[in-house]
Amino acid sequence: MSSAETEAAADFVAPGAARDWRGLRRALPLGLLLAVAFVIVPLAGTDYWFNAILIPFLIMALAGLGLNLLMGYAGQASLGTGAFMATGAYATYNLLLRLPDIPLPISLVLGGLIAGAVGVVVGLPSLRIKGFYLLASTLAAQFLLEWIFNQYGWFSNYSTSSSISAPKLAILGQDLSSPVGRYLMTLTAVVAIAAVAARLVKSQTGRAWSAVRDMDTAAAVIGVPVARSKLSAFFVGAAVCGVAGALWAFAYLGTVDARSFGLDRSFQVMFIIIVGGMGSIAGNFIGSAFIVLLPILLSQVSDRLFGGTVDAGQLANLQRIAFGALIIWFLIKEPAGLAALAERGWRRLRPSGTAGPERGSRPGNTGKIF
Structure with missing residues (x-):
């Protein structure tokens, strides 16, 4: 009996048990x-x-997950990711500074919510404009928020350099300042938010985002609240980016500086979702691994081949060339990103009859991974 016939027989005898087994088999990896x-x-x-x-x-x-919820699932173009990350970082810093009794996890959540509120304000133009014009408005917000954080000393506690050191990281009296502690704190936050996002995109809110992304006029005709869906996407995406910004400042850099969240950061996050795959939860992790590991790989290859004679500036330019070429390739040849390639490879490795229906290559239709 073939594997397809076996599964069909199992469904006939005990459909609930068969579904539970298939769900367990997917969750095991x-x-x-x-x-x-x-x-x-x-x-x-x-x-x-x-x-x-x-x-x-x-x-x-x-951060890629936050932008992917906004662009990949809701179809709202944005170049303000760096600004949302900076808002979350400064908000969390000031909460910890001015309200020291608030636990660190609560401060991270509140910082993300404040970034989400700023995202709603930035997303108001989406009710009237879309595409390139919306991209330009979020770009303006990126420059404006970066200027505000550098201009007004209250955000940095009136530090002369507009850069402040992150407060001590501790949860329930446990010091998390070690590399392992910062890693576990970051991993816990990422896993929790990714699990919530995976449930959210399958909910009614996620379906409304997808309808707005595909065609907002048709979505309005069938009763989807387009304005609320767009603003909720900006809120959720900016909130996730805000938590990422706070973690970037506290768990990675150890300092809060608006210059760390400039336009380059916004483009870097956009590259992550393009390379990994828009409309895919797992694609954010694949794209992030690619973006983080590629510069290290290029540096190692340069040291092995040229013995460290390549100038650091030339190496940085080579990295930009490689990124640009890959972005163009993905946009032309594989718009669904590495997540779609991984899903197709996994489908070929599975036994015949268990792969399920074939999905299209449109971004947003490759989200079954994760």
């Missing part, structure tokens, strides 16, 4: 991955891996 991330990696990882690779990888994946 993710459970093993989380076990490795929470148990094995803290025991085997080095300070270099935590500080230079794992922590920035997780935070950039979280």
Whole structure:
């Protein structure tokens, strides 16, 4: 009996049990991955891996998730990711500074909510404009918010350099300032937010976002609240980016500086969702791994081939050329990103008859991974 016939027979005899088994089989790889991330990696990882690779990888994946909810699922163009990250970082810093009794996790959540409120304000033009014009308005917000944080000393507690050191990281009296502690704090936040996002995109809100993304006029005709859907996407996306910004400042850099969240950061996050795949939760992690590891790989290859004779500026230019070429390639050849490639490869490796229906390559239709 073939595998397809076996599954059909199982469904006929005990459809509920068969569905539970298939759900368990899909969840098992993710459970093993989380076990490795929470148990094995803290025991085997080095300070270099935590500080230079794992922590920035997780935070950039979280920022990519925020932008992906806004662009990949709701179809709202944005170049204000850096501004949302800076808002979350400064908001969390001031909450910890001025309300020291608030626990760190609550401060992170509140900082994200404040960034979400700013995202709603930035998203108001989306009710009237779309596409390039909306992109330009979010770009203006990026420059405006960056200027405000640098101009007004209250946000940085009147530091002369507009840059302040992050407060001590501790939860329930446990010091998290070590590389392992910062990694576990970041990993916990990323896993929790990603799980909520995965449920959200499958909910009625997520379906409304998809309808607005595909055609907002048709969505309005069938009764989808277009304005509320757009603003909710800006709120959720900016809130997630705000938490990512706070983690970037506290768990990675150890300092809060608006210059760390400039336009380059917004483009970097956009590259993550283009390379990883728009409309895919797992694509954010794939794209972040690509963006974080590629510069390290290029540096290692340069040192091996040229013995360190390549100037750092030339190496940075080569990285930009490689990024640009890859972005163009993905936009032309594989607009659904690496997540779609991974899903098709996984489908080919599975036994015949268990792969399920084929999905199209449109961004937003590749989100079954994760």
